[in-house]
Amino acid sequence: QKEVEQDPGPLSVPEGAIVSLNCTYSNSAFQYFMWYRQYSRKGPELLMYTYSSGNKEDGRFTAQVDKSSKYISLFIRDSQPSDSATYLCAMSAFGAGGTSYGKLTFGQGTILTVHP
Amino acid sequence: DGGITQSPKYLFRKEGQNVTLSCEQNLNHDAMYWYRQDPGQGLRLIYYSQIVNDFQKGDIAEGYSVSREKKESFPLTVTSAQKNPTAFYLCASSTPDRPSNQPQHFGDGTRLSIL
Numbered sequence: 511q512k513e514v515e516q517d518p519g520p521l522s523v524p525e526g527a528i529v530s531l532n533c534t535y536s537n538s539a540f541q542y543f544m545w546y547r548q549y550s551r552k553g554p555e556l557l558m559y560t561y562s563s564g565n566k567e568d569g570r571f572t573a574q575v576d577k578s579s580k581y582i583s584l585f586i587r588d589s590q591p592s593d594s595a596t597y598l599c600a601m602s603a604f605g606a607g608g609t610s611y612g613k614l615t616f617g618q619g620t621i622l623t624v625h626p
Numbered sequence: 627d628g629g630i631t632q633s634p635k636y637l638f639r640k641e642g643q644n645v646t647l648s649c650e651q652n653l654n655h656d657a658m659y660w661y662r663q664d665p666g667q668g669l670r671l672i673y674y675s676q677i678v679n680d681f682q683k684g685d686i687a688e689g690y691s692v693s694r695e696k697k698e699s700f701p702l703t704v705t706s707a708q709k710n711p712t713a714f715y716l717c718a719s720s721t722p723d724r725p726s727n728q729p730q731h732f733g734d735g736t737r738l739s740i741l
């Protein structure tokens with residue numbers, strides 16, 4: 511079983527729809543949770559970054575973390591064709607001794623297409 | 627503009643050949659990372675470096691080597707021992723400031739293929 515599971519999709523929605531992207535994980539030590547957006551033939555760009563449980567909103571994007579369920583979500587409101595990309599969840603825990611060496615564990619990525 | 631530059635964008639390797647992928651950053655970040663991306667598998671960590679002249683193996687280091695002689699540069703060599711090198715390779719860097727020490731900046735990758 512993978513540490514982080516993400517439905518690869520593909521997911522196709524009409525413009526203006528609300529999109530829900532999700533990841534589940536098994537490692538209870540994960541404390542930092544990220545969502546990256548990756549356009550074709552490009553590197554991932556950081557969209558949202560949250561620590562521990564709770565919600566974080568940034569414009570049309572909302573990230574939710576439920577540590578009790580080991581479940582994170584990214585919501586995109588009023589989706590646009592420019593949102594068409596692969597969305598990657600990523601998470602990390604502190605390493606031994608309380609230091610973090612920056613290792614991220616990624617989900618497989620969800621391919622999203624928003625059609626006009 | 628600050629960022630991470632990876633070169634070349636496309637690279638072809640012959641059997642038995644070593645190839646080196648370049649990664650340069652002007653973000654003044656101490657930490658740098660190499661990931662491999664395969665379809666349907668997300669990103670997997672190959673090597674990382676927290677500081678100049680020091681680096682650590684990631685989850686899939688076999689068949690790869692790195693060096694970190696300068697803060698700005700973290701080249702990755704794919705050796706002939708790597709039997710399945712065809713993939714998209716991504717370099718990242720981060721600031722060591724607590725509480726976040728996460729790779730937040732990625733280059734645009736190098737796509738490596740076998741001839």
